[in-house]
Amino acid sequence: MSETIIATKGLLKTFRKTNAVDRVDITVEKGEIYGFLGPNGAGKTTTIRMLLGLMKPSGGSIKMFNKDLKSHRIEILKRVGSLVESPSYYEHLTGRENLEALRKLLQVPKSRIDHVLSIVRLTKDSDRAVKEYSLGMKQRLGIASALLGEPELLILDEPTNGLDPSGIHEIRELIKSMPEEYGITVMISSHLLSEIDQMASKVGIISKGTMIYEDSIEKLRSRARPQIRMRVGNGSAAKSTLLSSGYVVEHDEEYIYVEEGSDEYISGLTATLVHQRIPVYRIEEQRQSLEDIFLDLTNDGGEANASYSAS
Amino acid sequence: MVRSLVASEFLKIRKTKVWLLLFISPILAGIVGLTASLPPEISNEWKHFFIVMSPAHSLLLLPLMISVFSGFICRYEHQHGGWRRLFSMPVGRQQVYLAKFLIVFGLTAINQLMFFAIYLLVGYGKGLEGTVPAEFVLKCTAGGLVATLPLIALTLWLAMIWSSFAAPFTLNVILTLPNILVANSETFRPVYPWVQPFVMMMPQGEVFSVPMQSLLVAIGAAFITFYTIGSLNIQKRAV
Numbered sequence: 001m002s003e004t005i006i007a008t009k010g011l012l013k014t015f016r017k018t019n020a021v022d023r024v025d026i027t028v029e030k031g032e033i034y035g036f037l038g039p040n041g042a043g044k045t046t047t048i049r050m051l052l053g054l055m056k057p058s059g060g061s062i063k064m065f066n067k068d069l070k071s072h073r074i075e076i077l078k079r080v081g082s083l084v085e086s087p088s089y090y091e092h093l094t095g096r097e098n099l100e101a102l103r104k105l106l107q108v109p110k111s112r113i114d115h116v117l118s119i120v121r122l123t124k125d126s127d128r129a130v131k132e133y134s135l136g137m138k139q140r141l142g143i144a145s146a147l148l149g150e151p152e153l154l155i156l157d158e159p160t161n162g163l164d165p166s167g168i169h170e171i172r173e174l175i176k177s178m179p180e181e182y183g184i185t186v187m188i189s190s191h192l193l194s195e196i197d198q199m200a201s202k203v204g205i206i207s208k209g210t211m212i213y214e215d216s217i218e219k220l221r222s223r224a225r226p227q228i229r230m231r232v233g234n235g236s237a238a239k240s241t242l243l244s245s246g247y248v249v250e251h252d253e254e255y256i257y258v259e260e261g262s263d264e265y266i267s268g269l270t271a272t273l274v275h276q277r278i279p280v281y282r283i284e285e286q287r288q289s290l291e292d293i294f295l296d297l298t299n300d301g302g303e304a305n306a307s308y309s310a311s
Numbered sequence: 312m313v314r315s316l317v318a319s320e321f322l323k324i325r326k327t328k329v330w331l332l333l334f335i336s337p338i339l340a341g342i343v344g345l346t347a348s349l350p351p352e353i354s355n356e357w358k359h360f361f362i363v364m365s366p367a368h369s370l371l372l373l374p375l376m377i378s379v380f381s382g383f384i385c386r387y388e389h390q391h392g393g394w395r396r397l398f399s400m401p402v403g404r405q406q407v408y409l410a411k412f413l414i415v416f417g418l419t420a421i422n423q424l425m426f427f428a429i430y431l432l433v434g435y436g437k438g439l440e441g442t443v444p445a446e447f448v449l450k451c452t453a454g455g456l457v458a459t460l461p462l463i464a465l466t467l468w469l470a471m472i473w474s475s476f477a478a479p480f481t482l483n484v485i486l487t488l489p490n491i492l493v494a495n496s497e498t499f500r501p502v503y504p505w506v507q508p509f510v511m512m513m514p515q516g517e518v519f520s521v522p523m524q525s526l527l528v529a530i531g532a533a534f535i536t537f538y539t540i541g542s543l544n545i546q547k548r549a550v
Contacts, residue, residue, distance in 0.1 A: 049395075049549070049550075052395075052398075052399040053398075053399070054395055054398055054399060054549065054550050055549040055550070056547070056549065074401045074402070074403065075401075077399060077400065077401040078401040080399075082396075082399045084392065084395045084396070084399065085392055085395065087391065087392070088391050088392030088393060088395060088396040089391050090323055090387045090391070090393065091387075091390070091391065092326050092327060092387065093322075093323065093326060097322060097326075100322060101319045101322050101323050102319070102396075102400065104315045104316075104318050104319040104322070105315055105316065105319055105400045105401070105402050106400065106401070107315065145396070149401075
């Protein structure tokens with residue numbers, strides 16, 4: 001039986017009468033990498049701040065490790081490593097001193113510092129002042145700080161924000177290894193689905209403060225509907241011809257869009273056009289990418305056609 | 312837990328330039344002491360010399376230094392998400408406030424010691440007659456330190472909630488400037504936190520002095536009020 005690490009019920013945060021986080025239920029199971037997705041300003045950081053006890057919810061409940069956060073805050077935080085709106089660091093100290101300042105609070109052995117430095121590959125630069133670090137190094141130091149207390153749960157808020165592609169890759173590989181190598185459950189937020197796609201086992205999508213999807217990433221992918229797009233000589237004529245012959249199509253300038261894609265349907269439809277001497281230049285199948293599904297969900301499905309891309 | 316927090320704070324502040332600031336106020340008071348000429352034929356030169364030197368330190372610079380110390384201990388938390396990380400550690404927020412309070416108090420205590428040392432140094436340098444009235448001088452110096460408690464509690468709280476380093480400092484400058492006027496008012500002198508250290512460092516029975524008991528009550532009440540407000544506010548503040 002799997003163990004629930006995070007469970008929020010009806011989590012609510014109200015700022016000046018608007019709900020920044022509106023009755024959000026989150027369930028994170030042990031060993032998962034939970035991708036917490038949403039556009040900027042959707043309420044991700046607010047939710048995470050509440051999970052870490054940095055901010056009090058206006059309503060609802062938060063349970064972590066089956067304990068109520070309100071009454072067991074310190075006990076719970078001992079088991080959580082976090083990175084909120086990264087990177088946080090003391091720039092006048094070296095990387096090692098940054099970790100030492102936190103180690104004193106976490107009361108873990110000094111050897112943990114060398115251990116986490118080697119995990120994020122900062123050992124060589126550990127005695128340099130953090131103000132000389134690159135953004136990627138600061139970010140890795142942030143992850144090292146999050147790992148310092150041997151957490152069972154990592155909560156990372158946009159850990160790849162502002163990194164270059166190789167930095168993103170590196171952090172992603174690091175996070176991917178957490179459940180297997182260290183038995184750590186991870187909750188990671190991002191505004192880009194593509195970033196989480198390759199590591200998350202489960203995703204929660206939040207938009208305008210409301211959770212609009214929470215399930216496995218495979219289920220999300222199966223939502224992708226293929227679509228047939230045809231470029232024809234006269235779009236509006238083609239559409240009326242097809243509609244009168246009983247085919248369900250949409251048209252946009254010289255393009256005809258068909259949702260139903262069986263072979264018979266498409267061949268019959270094409271034959272109808274050819275019989276009516278309407279030229280057919282292209283017939284192509286388009287598949288929604290995961291990113292498109294995400295955009296559709298977060299835009300209330302608006303501009304659906306515009307978000308299709310050729311496959 | 313408070314011990315680890317203090318150790319952690321010490322590690323963080325150790326590498327800042329706050330140490331250089333510990334000399335400012337005592338050295339300035341020393342210069343005032345050096346240039347001042349004592350009236351001839353007074354009974355106790357050392358005591359008189361203390362009364363000449365201490366206002367330079369306690370009336371203006373000491374309250375300002377407290378806001379600078381408070382600013383220093385909060386500055387690195389305001390930059391680069393320090394508060395969020397600190398408060399997501401398994402530590403109590405009131406303990407964080409207490410730890411930072413103890414550090415500012417410690418810095419103020421060192422500042423007082425430096426003042427005491429420079430007083431002796433300049434006094435001997437000038438070749439003052441007689442013996443140092445040790446009990447009197449220590450009482451005034453230690454009393455001055457006790458009198459900074461309300462101001463430390465208040466200024467630290469403001470430095471924690473205001474992300475600007477300059478804001479608490481500016482407020483302290485504005486409220487320290489009227490000190491000379493306030494010191495002359497018998498009603499406000501005992502209760503005004505910015506002037507309390509000065510009053511406490513003045514000898515009993517002289518001008519500006521306030522009966523010790525009522526002064527201690529005023530300082531104690533102000534300290535408890537500011538400390539409680541600060542601690543409770545930090546506890547429930549969203550970061």
